[in-house]
Amino acid sequence: MKSELAHAELIAVLTAVTSDAPRVMTVRAGEALPSGPLEVGHRSLQSGLRTWVHEQTGHPVGYLEQLYTFADSDRAPQGTATRTISISYLGLVREQAAPGAGVPGWHGWYEYFPWEDHREGRPKALAAIEEGLAAWAGSDRSRSEHRHRRIAFTFGIDKAPWNEDLVLQRYELLFEAGLVVEAGASSAPESGRAMFADHRRILATAIARLRSKIKYRPVVFELMPENFTLLQLQRTVEALAGLKLHKPNFRRLIDQQELIEETGELSNEAGGRPAKLFRYRRAILDEHAISSSRLPLSRN
Amino acid sequence: MKSELAHAELIAVLTAVTSDAPRVMTVRAGEALPSGPLEVGHRSLQSGLRTWVHEQTGHPVGYLEQLYTFADSDRAPQGTATRTISISYLGLVREQAAPGAGVPGWHGWYEYFPWEDHREGRPKALAAIEEGLAAWAGSDRSRSEHRHRRIAFTFGIDKAPWNEDLVLQRYELLFEAGLVVEAGASSAPESGRAMFADHRRILATAIARLRSKIKYRPVVFELMPENFTLLQLQRTVEALAGLKLHKPNFRRLIDQQELIEETGELSNEAGGRPAKLFRYRRAILDEHAISSSRLPLSRN
DNA sequence: CGCAATATACTCATGACGAGTATAAGTTGG
DNA sequence: CCAACTTATACTCGTCATGAGTATATTGCG
The missing domain is CATH 1.10.10.10 (Winged helix-like DNA-binding domain superfamily/Winged helix DNA-binding domain)
Structure with a gap:
């Protein structure tokens, strides 16, 4: 079994909710998600990440779940031939870290995804976004119809309802359409705050996962x-x-x-x-899931 | 960002259904899942795996989804200091490979998990399993009650209904109770066929994911x-x-x-x-998901 | 005291889902 | 060639989860 050697790093999406605002832990003044190398000492990824987060934030992680592993070769750092494997995690913490030495900072989800907050009705940012998407769909005549349907479904336009779970699909659609800074767009208020590398994509994955999980x-x-x-x-x-x-x-x-x-x-x-x-009621089994069957069972 | 170097390998759970039996592609006479090193040439994990499977089986992969990444240090091959990172995938193929040079073989899911097939009623294997679990639960007086409840919920005993999605939880419970060969049990017909390393655990993950996804x-x-x-x-x-x-x-x-x-x-x-x-109808958007909300929405 | 603000308890209609029954259209065997 | 069997297809019915709306408690405060 001879396999290529690769760098391995962990990326954490840590979320807390304070005064009705969901926040994510960031570094570099909100530009990146906290990440670190996979260290030798740790038995498993989970346990390693747990202790690391506890050290960094001063708060224990209540819930930790693996999100996704990226290893695209274009994610390798400049000049290196070695591939980097990034394993991302979603963690839930009960409180924000006390604003200590200013190392980690917490930022609201919706700074990065202004179109995702529908608590006060459909966000105004969506008007400009829909325009941009429509232009993109029209720019390729052969795929135009398919694109329009995809846009309508993903963003809840026409008769399609808004589906809060499609966070990742929406971000990827905007990326494809070149409407986010990471894809080469010039900065615009409605397109949200950009992040380092593909960190905003990872954050979108985390939000989608959490929204569906609850x-x-x-x-x-x-x-x-x-x-x-x-x-x-x-x-x-x-x-x-x-x-x-x-x-x-x-x-x-x-x-x-x-x-x-x-x-x-x-x-x-x-x-x-x-x-x-x-x-x-902690006594309740964590497995306590309402298995909503969605299959037409027959009880024998 | 200096990170530890690690071996990276891909593990695939390829599934097909032939004559009403779900099967998985295996190597080593059904003892292991096909796996291979992560190669340099491939842009992304997905595309690399796709071409690899197509070469091996002669059939294209219809659907491919990442399952989980393992990197526990005890998974390193004997004698190596380097950690191995295993990224597992679930793939669906339309037909079985023609039984070619005998390299890959297909085996039924339920050879490995005889307690999971409830089409003909509750499998008989469950009687012996329940006995074994009850003995394990009773062996630790302080945790006995909690264990009994967990067993009842996971295996659908007493008033709890059988939940087909809990494939992984069941396997892990059996592992904890020392009732599968991988955990040191002696071989018994009701405990199913064992596999190399943690491959049966990965297969359980795949089955659970697919059962929930459909x-x-x-x-x-x-x-x-x-x-x-x-x-x-x-x-x-x-x-x-x-x-x-x-x-x-x-x-x-x-x-x-x-x-x-x-x-x-x-x-x-x-x-x-x-x-x-x-x-x-391929025309249908792949996103076509019936987002069963489960949240008491209010439409404004 | 009266009003604003929040908490809590109901009722009602619709529709999805589990379950059962009836009818249609072929094959197979005496 | 008819009878029995197998599979396909079309209904009906009751229950319960869910979306929606309304009514009734308790508190603080001007």
């Missing part, structure tokens, strides 16, 4: 404080999904799952009727 | 011939899921999706009323 696994609680109100929980989910939710139905859903329990205490941080405080 | 993405069609009947399609899905489906409801589901169209021809391979032949 629907069938109770990972949100890794972002919540010990005790929280139902509205706080809802606001956190809304921040991640970039959507407003229906309050009564959200409560009903949470009820049914039986994932949380009352602490007995009340919170009156917000100036209204005090809300009951809840806590996550 | 529910929300039209990947089954990558395994079907050009034209097929609805029953053939159903049998293929059943083979993958390891479950029997309800025929009328299956047809209704397929109808609604509008993923296929009639060819106009009929098939009378089976000795009954001839069935209409269908084909997959």
Whole structure:
């Protein structure tokens, strides 16, 4: 088994939610995701990354999941013949790091993806984006129709609904159309903040994964404080999904799952009727997934 | 950015379905998954793997998806200090390779996981397995209760329903309990065929991923011939899921999706009323996913 | 006191899904 | 050539999850 030798590095997308804004940990003044070499000492990738993050941020990682491994040869550093393999991870942390020596910084997701936040309705950035996409679709007559349909589906235009999960598809479409700085576009407010190399693409992967995951696994609680109100929980989910939710139905859903329990205490941080405080029932099996079958089973 | 140098290899889980049996491509007489070093020439991992598989099997890969990257230091080959990074992929091919020089062989999934096929009811292998698991759970008094609940949930015992997606969790539980050969158990018919290193674990990951994927993405069609009947399609899905489906409801589901169209021809391979032949509508966007929201949206 | 703000508890309609039944159109064997 | 069997196809029905809307508690504050 003679295989090529390659550099191996880990890239982490660490996310926290503070005051209803989802944030990601960055370095280089928000230009890059934190990354580091794969070190010899660590038994597994997971455990290595865990200790590393804990050292860097001062906070433990509640949930850690592998995202994707990139090894395209054009990702090799300039001048090197050796290939670089980048293994990216998604991690959820409960709080932001105290703004220490200024090394790591936290930035809001939607600085990088202004078109992804639909909590206050369809973002204005989308008007300019749709224009740019339409121009791109029209520029190639033979593929024009297919492109238009793809755009409509991906961005929820015409009768297509907005699908919050398609974060990566949207970014890749914008990339293909040359509408983001990483693909050669000149900087524009609606195209969001650019990042080093393909880091913004990795961030898009992470957001997509998380948005889809919160629907069938109770990972949100890794972002919540010990005790929280139902509205706080809802606001956190809304921040991640970039959507407003229906309050009564959200409560009903949470009820049914039986994932949380009352602490007995009340919170009156917000100036209204005090809300009951809840806590996550850690006793619940983490496997607790509502396997929404989607297959027409027959029970024998 | 000085990172450790590592060996990089690709491991492929190639799956085809022939005569209602899902199979995986193997080497070494069914003992290992095909793998190879990451080569310099290839631009990306995907494209490299695609050409490699095409050369090896004579069939193009219809669908290719990255599974997981392992880099645990105990995976390094004996005597080497260098770490090995294994990147595993799931690939779907339409037909089996012609049994050529005998190099690659195809083996049924359920040789390796006899407890996963529930098409003919609960497999008998599960009786012995449940016994073994119960003994393991009882052997540690302090964790006994938690283990019992985990076993019941994972294997669908007591009131818990069988969840076909938990393939990996089941294998890992059996591994933890020391009930598979890879974990030191002596060979037993109910524990399935063992594989080299952690290849059976990778296969479990692949099966789990595919079982979950067929529910929300039209990947089954990558395994079907050009034209097929609805029953053939159903049998293929059943083979993958390891479950029997309800025929009328299956047809209704397929109808609604509008993923296929009639060819106009009929098939009378089976000795009954001839069935209409269908084909997959490739025109349909691959993104065509029924985003089953699971979040209590509010439409503004 | 009355109003604003938040929390909490309902009701209602629709539609997806599990389950079962009925009818059509061929093949096979006495 | 008819009867039995096999497979295909078309319905119906009840239940429950989900989207949507409305009504009723509790608090703080001017």
